[in-house]
Amino acid sequence: RGKGTQVGGPLNQDSATAGQLTAGMSLLGVFDGHGQDGGTVSQYIAANLPPKIANIEDTLRRAGTKAELALGALTDVFMECHRELCDPSSGVAAFISGSTGLTVSVISDPGSKRLVVANTGDCRCVLASKGWGGKLSATQLSQDQNPDRADERKRIEGLGGIVGMVDDSGDPPVLYSPDDVEQNGWDLGPARVFWEDGTWNPPYHQFFPGLAMARSFGDQCLDELGVEPIPEVMIHTVKPKDKFMVIASDGVWQVLSNEEVVGAIAGQESDAAKACEACVRLAAEKWDNQGGYRDDITCVLLTFDPPA
Secondary structure (H helix, E strand, C coil): EEEECCCCCCCCCEEEEEEEEECEEEEEEEEEEEEECCCHHHHHHHHHHHHHHHHCCCHHHHHCCCHHHHHHHHHHHHHHHHHHHCHHCCCCCCCCCEECCCEEEEEEEEEEEEEEEEEEECEEEEEEEEEEHHHHEECCCCCCCCCCHHHHHHHHCCCCEEEEECCCCCCCCCEHCCCCHCCCCCCCCCCCEEEECCCEEECEEEEEEEECCCCCEEHHHHHHHHHCCCEEEEEECCCCEEEEEEECCHHCCCCCCCCHHCCCCCCCCCCCCHHHHHHHHHHHHHHHCCCCCCCCCEEEEEEEECCC
């Protein structure tokens, strides 16, 4: 296993974890904080979620390859962690700050391994497998939960929220629907979640709150609009052709394709930390070439060698 990270703004709000939870299960995770106290939120989740997942090992084992059987237990522990985070006793300001989170529980049995991927937000898990001629292919094991994803948009709007993009070139800025943006070919950045009035709030100099993901830990101000950390779950049985798996925050995926990430790591898997740093460095270069803002970048790698 290996980890790599690089700061985008003044403070890195990403957190990551990789370690053995029990004798038969290890866990890897990446948590991407946002908002003024996003770093504190992501640290809280990285520290408090793994023990809760350890407690449901038996359920995850009984699920086998059926993701729907693992979903209930993972939803329970994700939501429990969210509620404890949002309770004043946590000492964390999570009303308008939050974090995404993607965990992979690696369940080991004699001669086999299963990956239980649980995602809330826009971190991503990608599997690298060797195909014909020894060429590596990239398979995405998670779905990005962006607000303009059709099912996520329908869910949020059904609860009274607005999904849109902001054109801030004028005064005041204008909020457009994803349909208008697509039809006109505008580049207004990512779709975001707003309260139902969609009005401009001069004291805050922004529409409120403008969250760029459909699910997250924290962000208590959007609970009523369904922005909660209910994970999507996928289970993969590791095969001899599978070589490594990478989890990264969206600071990687915004500028690199799945194939580019696999290519950056390929050939360096024997030194996981070095391989992660190569991926992080390539993403940072892409951000720098674009100029201006650079998102925080975090990468965690798990290799399957020898094959399970």
